[in-house]
Amino acid sequence: MHDWFSIIGAGGELSAGAIHDLRDVGFVVIPGPVAPEGLAQLAAAYDSAVALASSDDLGVGSTTTRVHDFVNRGSEFDELYIYQPVLEACCRIIEQPFKLSTMHARTLRPHSQAQALHVDFKRDPNGYPMIGFILMVDEFRSDNGATRFVPGSHKWAVIPDDLANDCVADYENQVVACGAAGSMIVYNGSVWHGHTANSSGDPRRSIQGAFIRREARSWVNLPSRMRPETLARISPLARYLLDI
Ligand SMILES: O=C(O)CCC(=O)C(=O)O
Numbered sequence: 001m002h003d004w005f006s007i008i009g010a011g012g013e014l015s016a017g018a019i020h021d022l023r024d025v026g027f028v029v030i031p032g033p034v035a036p037e038g039l040a041q042l043a044a045a046y047d048s049a050v051a052l053a054s055s056d057d058l059g060v061g062s063t064t065t066r067v068h069d070f071v072n073r074g075s076e077f078d079e080l081y082i083y084q085p086v087l088e089a090c091c092r093i094i095e096q097p098f099k100l101s102t103m104h105a106r107t108l109r110p111h112s113q114a115q116a117l118h119v120d121f122k123r124d125p126n127g128y129p130m131i132g133f134i135l136m137v138d139e140f141r142s143d144n145g146a147t148r149f150v151p152g153s154h155k156w157a158v159i160p161d162d163l164a165n166d167c168v169a170d171y172e173n174q175v176v177a178c179g180a181a182g183s184m185i186v187y188n189g190s191v192w193h194g195h196t197a198n199s200s201g202d203p204r205r206s207i208q209g210a211f212i213r214r215e216a217r218s219w220v221n222l223p224s225r226m227r228p229e230t231l232a233r234i235s236p237l238a239r240y241l242l243d244i
Helices: 004-009 016-024 036-052 084-093 227-231 235-241
Strands: 027-031 057-061 064-069 098-106 130-136 147-149 175-177 183-188 194-196 204-213
Touching: 004 084, 016 027, 016 084, 036 064, 036 098, 036 204, 057 235, 084 130, 084 204, 098 235, 204 227
Parallel strands: none
Antiparallel strands: 027 183, 057 064, 064 098, 098 204, 130 183, 130 204, 147 175, 147 194
């Protein structure tokens, strides 16, 4: 049995600056795993997977539409959840063995309002429980709903009153994480964040994933959903991260 946590942690593919930002600011934008010449194919695979998804796998919220389980929707998405810089971020921030909890498509629909600032997981006595990633299938801009973050908020000991009650308005010192298509946001699930308003006429597409402590309960039971064709092509590292 490989000691994957040590192997991943030895990596060195996440820069010291990025680790510093993750620790201090709570998020960082890095180049993603898909080369620029592969982005059109990725976007086409995204659209096709979303169009073919059954209604059971669709989550339609007030501003976004999610399609669950992008582990099993095509080989185009395989490299996203084994991307070494994100796995290294998990080693540095979660600081214990981890697994993939979910990987889904999330489309922010045109003319949608901002999402309330929130955390995905609160810090607990054992530290930070989650690292998330957001792959920008489209460019993230300030007019199409790029994700905003409140820098350093993962370290707050006390939550300010104005955040406790669904803060949709712009927040003091918030930073909007813009980037070219193909960029990836890596963030601490305990930092306050949310998408901004999409005032454009186009959807803003993304693929989002979360890694959590190995013994924690996953958002989606990925092992139970594995398709034979996915199992046949993925690597031992992928199997480890899926906990199968
Ligand atoms: O889609 C986004 O920009 C934000 C997503 C988000 O807030 C979340 O997944 O918790």
